[in-house]
Amino acid sequence: MVTTKxxxxxxxxxxxxxxxxxxxxxxxxxxxxxGDEAGEYLDRRVVIWNLFFRMMTVAFVIGAVVSGTLxxxxxxxxxxxxxxTPTKYEGTxxxxx
Amino acid sequence: xxxxxxxxxxxxYIMFSTHHTDIGLLYMILSLSALFMGGAxxxxxxxxxxxxxxxxxxxxxxxxxxxxxxxxTLIFLFILPFASGIGNxxxxxxxxxxxxxxxxxxxxxxxxxxxxxxxxxxxxADFTWNAYAxxxxxxxxxxxxxxxxxxxxxxxxxxxxxxxxxxxxxxxxKHPDLPLSKAPLLAWSFLTSSLIILVAMPTFAAALLMLLxxxxxxxxxxxxxxxxxxxxxxxxxxxxxxxxxxxxxxxxIGFLYEIIPRFSRKPIFSHSSGVxxxxxxAIVSFASWAHHMYATGMSFTEKxxxxxxxxxAVPASAMHVFNFLAxxxxxxxxxxxxxxxxxxxxxxxxxxxxGGVVNSAMPLDFISHDSYWVVGHFHLFVMxxxxxxxxxxxxxxxxxxTGRMYSEKWGIxxxxxxxVGAVMVFFTQHVLGLYGMPRRVFDYPPIxxxxxxxxxxxxxxxxxxxxxxxxxxxxxxxxAKGKPANMDDPWGLGGKYYYPYEAKNPHHSH
Numbered sequence: 001m002v003t004t005k006x007x008x009x010x011x012x013x014x015x016x017x018x019x020x021x022x023x024x025x026x027x028x029x030x031x032x033x034x035g036d037e038a039g040e041y042l043d044r045r046v047v048i049w050n051l052f053f054r055m056m057t058v059a060f061v062i063g064a065v066v067s068g069t070l071x072x073x074x075x076x077x078x079x080x081x082x083x084x085t086p087t088k089y090e091g092t093x094x095x096x097x
Numbered sequence: 098x099x100x101x102x103x104x105x106x107x108x109x110y111i112m113f114s115t116h117h118t119d120i121g122l123l124y125m126i127l128s129l130s131a132l133f134m135g136g137a138x139x140x141x142x143x144x145x146x147x148x149x150x151x152x153x154x155x156x157x158x159x160x161x162x163x164x165x166x167x168x169x170t171l172i173f174l175f176i177l178p179f180a181s182g183i184g185n186x187x188x189x190x191x192x193x194x195x196x197x198x199x200x201x202x203x204x205x206x207x208x209x210x211x212x213x214x215x216x217x218x219x220x221x222a223d224f225t226w227n228a229y230a231x232x233x234x235x236x237x238x239x240x241x242x243x244x245x246x247x248x249x250x251x252x253x254x255x256x257x258x259x260x261x262x263x264x265x266x267x268x269x270x271k272h273p274d275l276p277l278s279k280a281p282l283l284a285w286s287f288l289t290s291s292l293i294i295l296v297a298m299p300t301f302a303a304a305l306l307m308l309l310x311x312x313x314x315x316x317x318x319x320x321x322x323x324x325x326x327x328x329x330x331x332x333x334x335x336x337x338x339x340x341x342x343x344x345x346x347x348x349x350i351g352f353l354y355e356i357i358p359r360f361s362r363k364p365i366f367s368h369s370s371g372v373x374x375x376x377x378x379a380i381v382s383f384a385s386w387a388h389h390m391y392a393t394g395m396s397f398t399e400k401x402x403x404x405x406x407x408x409x410a411v412p413a414s415a416m417h418v419f420n421f422l423a424x425x426x427x428x429x430x431x432x433x434x435x436x437x438x439x440x441x442x443x444x445x446x447x448x449x450x451x452g453g454v455v456n457s458a459m460p461l462d463f464i465s466h467d468s469y470w471v472v473g474h475f476h477l478f479v480m481x482x483x484x485x486x487x488x489x490x491x492x493x494x495x496x497x498x499t500g501r502m503y504s505e506k507w508g509i510x511x512x513x514x515x516x517v518g519a520v521m522v523f524f525t526q527h528v529l530g531l532y533g534m535p536r537r538v539f540d541y542p543p544i545x546x547x548x549x550x551x552x553x554x555x556x557x558x559x560x561x562x563x564x565x566x567x568x569x570x571x572x573x574x575x576x577a578k579g580k581p582a583n584m585d586d587p588w589g590l591g592g593k594y595y596y597p598y599e600a601k602n603p604h605h606s607h
Contacts, residue, residue: 012419012423013367013370013416013419013420013423016415016419017412017415017416020411020412020415021412023408023411023454047460048460048461048463048464049464051458051460051461052455052461052464055454055455055458055461056455059451059452059454059455062451063447063448063451066418066422066447067444067447069422070422070440070443070444073422073425073426073430074425074430074432074440077361077425077426077427077428077429077430078430078432079429079430079431079432084429085429086362086429086591087361087362087363087427087428087429089362089363089364090362090429090591091591
């Protein structure tokens with residue numbers, strides 16, 4: 001199987017792995033802020049909703065980046081795009097399996 | 098190559114065949130039947146919820162029975178058998194072997210499913226697809242509940258037999274010139290999901306036996322009145338069925354790994370990262386089962402462990418998404434129907450995952466638990482990702498099975514209706530959950546926001562239903578009268594890439 005090893009793309013994957021970890025760390029912080037006593041959950045309702053909106057903000061920002069990338073990719077690399085050219089793999093047998 | 102409709106054989110030749118393409122075809126036909134039956138129940142459920150109060154369903158018990166059979170059918174009789182069908186069809190070809198390792202066992206695994214299908218549908222149990230104790234032990238009416246338990250038991254054995262066959266086929270029957278590390282990612286997806294089944298499924302098999310003996314009065318494992326523990330059932334159930342989520346989604350990701358490079362006219366960006374992410378997902382799938390149970394009174398430490406275990410799936414899932422995006426980058430993408438489904442599947446996979454991250458953070462789980470948020474979240478996975486990948490792959494493999502092309506126009510109409518419908522239904526269900534509507538309710542108070550959102554969801558569900566009807570007509574009509582496909586390259590993509598064309602069915606030489 002031939003694989004593409006473009007350095008820019010490798011960096012982007014590394015960047016997104018780091019971003020994924022950055023999502024986990026704040027979640028842990030929220031968890032550690034939680035009490036363990038029964039009956040406290042309702043008392044902390046406002047705090048929990050606050051955390052919810054903060055996490056949704058993070059999720060929407062990352063979602064916008066990923067979805068935006070996906071939309072740009074399908075617009076830019078569609079075969080009817082004026083700048084579309086055959087990929088370097090076409091006609092070489094590299095796509096045969 | 099099967100080409101059943103061009104070279105018809107008596108139906109019993111196929112039914113009693115042990116050839117992997119025949120069994121693959123049987124799996125696909127059965128799973129699509131289940132899709133339409135389970136989908137019809139979903140539409141009835143949504144029509145019932147269009148207004149508060151009883152509408153078209155007589156009572157809450159009937160409603161409970163309907164969503165129980167809906168869930169059981171679509172998970173166990175549509176998604177799993179569909180994946181098995183594709184795996185049967187392609188895995189032996191991909192690893193260059195003449196058939197599955199154990200062809201007769203393969204046929205037995207398939208033929209265990211129709212009796213289980215009948216037990217689930219003729220019983221029509223009411224205790225949800227979870228069958229949580231103590232209700233399932235003490236109150237669930239028989240024989241429906243017992244029939245469901247037997248049906249699931251049979252399906253579990255079938256899954257285990259199928260998984261053994263896939264693991265042995267891939268590990269022991271692959272061509273000596275094909276290193277495992279270079280096996281196609283679809284084959285890897287079946288290897289990892291089969292290994293998950295082998296580790297996870299015996300636990301549920303034990304839980305079902307315990308449930309049955311409890312119902313028969315022989316034991317009291319889950320009856321709190323005599324010292325039993327109903328929470329233990331939840332642990333046993335989710336130890337199997339959280340990994341099972343990955344058994345459902347990993348083959349769908351494998352489908353996308355076939356479609357996206359093909360229609361981008363590029364090889365996959367990183368084969369090794371795809372393999373790594375599959376293996377990582379298989380491992381972490383066992384580290385997160387109790388995130389379904391935060392509300393059962395678990396200790397803070399337990400909840401923290403399972404929250405971290407759940408979030409560990411994020412990097413592996415992200416690796417798949419970015420592998421897809423990087424493969425498309427620099428490609429020359431043809432937007433035929435399979436690719437449309439694949440792109441829609443990626444978009445909804447990300448949305449479903451983002452909702453899951455919110456769920457997995459334990460303080461936030463308490464505002465979404467048992468609400469419509471959860472319904473929206475897991476449906477976005479099973480419909481938005483798994484079913485989208487499956488539909489895309491079905492269109493992809495259609496010319497290779499039938500020798501004819503489906504209607505591209507109607508395939509795209511099916512996709513557009515399904516994508517719009519899925520967004521309308523499942524995104525709105527998240528919001529409805531935040532507004533406080535609990536799941537599994539037959540009736541709800543006439544709160545204007547709840548009514549408006551329920552109606553919006555029902556309209557979206559109808560779009561999904563119309564799309565499914567178009568799909569059914571398209572595949573039946575095209576199978577018989579579609580334009581003959583160019584079997585070397587049905588979509589004019591260049592490259593002689595594909596495996597199914599090389600499937601040899603010994604029956605066709607007669």
